[in-house]
Every structure is written in C-alpha cells, then in structure tokens.
Amino acid sequence: SNFNNRQLFVSGLRIKPQQQLPAGIGSSSEQYNNVVTDQLMEAFKKYGPVENIVIHGLNEYLDEEKKNVRRPHAFVTFSTELAAKDAMLDRTNAKLYRRLKPSTGPHQKQNHKISKQQEIRDLQNEEFVKSLISRKVSVDAVLQVNKSHLHRVVEYLPEITHGAAKVVGVQESSQAKKISLIFIELVEGRMSCRQLVENYLGNNVYLIKALNKLYDFSARGSVVNGSESEVCAEVCEALSAVQGETDEQIIIKLVAFPLHVQRGVLDVLEEKLPQNIEITPKGNTHAVNIVRVDNPLSQRKISDTIDCSSGCYLWGISSVYDALIGSGGREISDEESSSVSRAYYKIEEAFGRYKYQDILSKFLENKSCVAIDCGAAPGGWTKFLIEKVSCKTVYSVDPGELSSHVTTLPGVCHMPVKLEEALPQLVEQGVKIDIFVSDMCLHELSSQVDFLLKASQPVLNETVLFALTLKCVVGHSKTSHDAQVHAQVKRLESVASGVTVTHLFSNRKGERTVMGFLHS
Numbered sequence: 001s002n003f004n005n006r007q008l009f010v011s012g013l014r015i016k017p018q019q020q021l022p023a024g025i026g027s028s029s030e031q032y033n034n035v036v037t038d039q040l041m042e043a044f045k046k047y048g049p050v051e052n053i054v055i056h057g058l059n060e061y062l063d064e065e066k067k068n069v070r071r072p073h074a075f076v077t078f079s080t081e082l083a084a085k086d087a088m089l090d091r092t093n094a095k096l097y098r099r100l101k102p103s104t105g106p107h108q109k110q111n112h113k114i115s116k117q118q119e120i121r122d123l124q125n126e127e128f129v130k131s132l133i134s135r136k137v138s139v140d141a142v143l144q145v146n147k148s149h150l151h152r153v154v155e156y157l158p159e160i161t162h163g164a165a166k167v168v169g170v171q172e173s174s175q176a177k178k179i180s181l182i183f184i185e186l187v188e189g190r191m192s193c194r195q196l197v198e199n200y201l202g203n204n205v206y207l208i209k210a211l212n213k214l215y216d217f218s219a220r221g222s223v224v225n226g227s228e229s230e231v232c233a234e235v236c237e238a239l240s241a242v243q244g245e246t247d248e249q250i251i252i253k254l255v256a257f258p259l260h261v262q263r264g265v266l267d268v269l270e271e272k273l274p275q276n277i278e279i280t281p282k283g284n285t286h287a288v289n290i291v292r293v294d295n296p297l298s299q300r301k302i303s304d305t306i307d308c309s310s311g312c313y314l315w316g317i318s319s320v321y322d323a324l325i326g327s328g329g330r331e332i333s334d335e336e337s338s339s340v341s342r343a344y345y346k347i348e349e350a351f352g353r354y355k356y357q358d359i360l361s362k363f364l365e366n367k368s369c370v371a372i373d374c375g376a377a378p379g380g381w382t383k384f385l386i387e388k389v390s391c392k393t394v395y396s397v398d399p400g401e402l403s404s405h406v407t408t409l410p411g412v413c414h415m416p417v418k419l420e421e422a423l424p425q426l427v428e429q430g431v432k433i434d435i436f437v438s439d440m441c442l443h444e445l446s447s448q449v450d451f452l453l454k455a456s457q458p459v460l461n462e463t464v465l466f467a468l469t470l471k472c473v474v475g476h477s478k479t480s481h482d483a484q485v486h487a488q489v490k491r492l493e494s495v496a497s498g499v500t501v502t503h504l505f506s507n508r509k510g511e512r513t514v515m516g517f518l519h520s
Helices: 029-047 058-062 081-089 112-133 147-161 193-201 228-243 259-272 296-300 339-352 357-364 380-387 419-429 446-456 478-493
Strands: 007-010 050-056 073-078 100-102 141-146 165-172 179-186 211-216 220-227 250-257 277-279 286-293 310-319 370-374 393-397 412-415 433-438 460-471 496-502 511-519
Touching: 007 081, 029 050, 029 058, 029 073, 029 081, 073 081, 112 165, 112 220, 112 296, 112 310, 141 147, 141 193, 147 165, 147 179, 147 193, 179 193, 193 211, 193 310, 211 250, 211 286, 211 310, 220 228, 228 250, 228 259, 228 286, 228 310, 250 259, 259 277, 259 286, 339 380, 339 460, 339 511, 357 460, 370 380, 370 419, 380 393, 380 433, 393 419, 419 446, 433 446, 446 460, 446 478, 460 478, 478 496, 478 511
Parallel strands: 250 277, 250 286, 370 393, 370 433, 393 412, 433 460
Antiparallel strands: 007 073, 050 073, 141 179, 141 211, 165 179, 220 310, 286 310, 460 511, 496 511
16 A cells, blocks of 8 residues: 555444434434544554544445445554554454454455466466376476467467477466466477477567577486485486496586576586586587476475475486577567567568468469558558558558658558548448458457448458457456457357457457458
C-alpha cells in the first residue's frame, strides 16, 4: 500500500443492526460511522498513534432493501510500522476482530483464477521432476527461452523439426524471472543437438528474439538429485573416461544455468579436475553443460529455509559448437526497430508460416492481386504486399500518414479515411479485392471479423485471402486470449476455408493472427 506497511485491513466488521444501537444514537449512517470509528480507535490506540480510519461498505450494509450484502471493512492507518505490526500480531482482542492482515494495493491482490493456474503448473512441474529423477523421461537438450515466448516456441518446435524434437517438459524458472526452460527429447537416429541448432534453430528468423541458448546432454550425461559437489564428482569421472579415449589435451568450457550454479561448480571443478584437463573460455575441445531444475520435491521437505546447495541437476559433456542461438539480448538495428519494418516482419511471418502453403502458392500464382490494407499506417503490411506478394494495387486505408518509403512504391493508393468511409468509395469505383489484410487497433475484438464480413459483398471477390490480427483488450492470461479468439474463428469457419490461428513471434502477448480464404 501507499502507507509503507503502516496500514491494516480489517475485514468483516460485525456491525449490529440499527435497531440494536445504543440509546442516543441516531439512524443516519454518518452517525453510525462515527460510532464505529470511535470503537475502532479505542481498540487500536493502545498499539500506538492512529492517523486515520476509513470504513467502506457501511451504507450498503445498513440498507434494509439490499440482500446478501458483504460486511463492512475498514483501513486503519498508524503513525509507525511498529504500531501496525504490534496490532497485527495481537490476537487477544477477539471481540473486535477475528483476523488481521497487512493491506495490499490493487496491483498486489491475488486473482483466484491465476492462483489456480499456478497450482496446476506446480503439480505438472512436480510430476515432471519425479519422472526426470526416476529416468522415466529422457532429456537430450534444454532450450533457454524468453518467458514471454515459452508457449509459442513449444508449439513451433514440432512444426519445424517434423516431430524429431519432442517437448517432454517446461519450466518457468524461479531462479531467473524472465527465463523459461524447455526440455527436449530427440528421436533417436533422426537428429543430434548440433543439427537441431545448426539446421533448425540458429538460422530461423522467427525464433531470433525468443531463444537464448541450448544445453546439450545427448552424448554423455545424467541426472543428479543432490548437491553441486555430487554433480562435480560425476562430471570429473566422465571427463576421466573422455581423457582415456584420446591423446589430445582436453580443454573444457563450463556452460551452466543459473549463473550462481556456474560460479559454485567452477570452484569445485578446479579442485577436483583430473590432471591435464583445463577450464578456459577459449580454445575448448569439450563443453560441460549443467542446468539446475526447479525441484518442488526437495523444497517441500524443508520447513523454514530452502537449501540452495541441493536440488535436481542435469549435466552433460558435448563437443564444442556455437549453442548461442537467437538474439541473446542483442540490440536491434535501426532498420528492424522502425515501425514499418516491425509490421513488415509480422505479416512476413504470417505468410511464411501459413499451414496450407500449397493452396496459398496456387492462389497467388500468375495473378496480379488487388489488396486492401486496413489500419495501414505507417505501411509495413502494404510494403510486404507490394514487394513480396507482387500485388498490382494496394489500397492502404488509414487516417494516419504512411512512411515515405511506402508512398513512393508503385501501386500504393493511400486512402486517409476510416474503413467505414473507404468501403463506399471503393464500391463507387467498382474495385474488387483479392486480398484483405488488417492490423487495426479496435475497441472490440469482434469488430475485426465484422469489417471483413461487411466488406465481403460489395468489394471482395468470390474467393479472398485474408489475414487479420485479433487483438485481445480484455484478460491477461493465455487461456483467456485463446478463448476470445476461438469464438471469432468459429464465426469465420462457417464462411471460410483453411482458417488457421497462429501466435506469431512478432505478435504481442494478447494478439493472434488468423488467416484463411473467405468465400462469398
């Protein structure tokens, strides 16, 4: 709260009905409020000076016409944190209150649904760790990804690897707020970790902002449910075996997550490493990969503190290759950061990842399409339609200005009005549209689909390719966003074919891109 823990929240005040008020008390809620305030002041002043008392919900509670009204509650503000703490810890005055707790601001209040979802994730995490320790699941690699892109990467991996990389578990790391881990099992004989990085992940333009690095456990590796010292003992034993297989000097680099594990393991390894094996950051022959897995099983056994020296660890020894994939926090160039380019990459990804590529190619083949770009400014989508789709004409509808890099392109017709005004003008001109795309920001999610269906009769051809960004303005969870989008997709599926929904890496958290073919 704004009172720096000097404020207490008192819930469920047991207010007597007005007919039971002491003699001399009037029937007005203001008088009653003063009486209750005085009673609270008398009860709490023994802990220290009370600055203010505010009571909420008294008027509604005293209104006899209202049914099932919650009891009033109060905020009691002390002059010092110590006084508030003493009041909170004193449970002896049961006649006044049953329970006190520190007040919290609106941004701190727990949402029941979110708490329930977290409970489900915790259970899934627990089951995964159990399976990992008991060797019921095999982990060949761990992907470190940005937390905001976790679900998108999980959905995309099987798509690009054609099932050769199987996701067996995920964790939103408690040890690094913005990092999540994806645990991968590779189908035997189809792909190695190095091939996964070099052929699928490292050069994928869509994944560049989502991925950080890969930890390789496919060659020599194991799971340790214990301390860092036990992990180091197994690693040293494995390195001795590697040393016996070659006459060359072994130079290793340590790659660990989280960072404090790397520091701790490094100190132990330097003491225990076999002779003629060095740890240096350059000129390496092998890499030692170690990842500490969040282990709710070990945490549950500890009552007061969590022993950070023990846990569940994955370790492995691999050959050296560049496992740094994605941007890894790199700075974005001026060209990429411009609003035209950012929008450009969004529609480029949408077309590139459309599920029915053969149908899309056939539709665009040998055809000079006419397109409409709704909410076009500053022109990224228009630029893509002209340059990559080779549209003959693109009607860019937006009251805002287009970038000069777009307005100078041949075939661009800027209509500086809203779509409601543009449609009648296009009807009057006899324009027929082949491609309808929209990245508009609208107050209602359903309006995006409404505009497409409204335009179908007057200006759209019999079969039209559409690409829409559905932007959720209500809710915060993935479940909520997906449900809202699903309702709009159901509307489209009755009049369209090849409808797909994709959470693009270029989309924001609450955005989904829908593509398909509308038939009139």
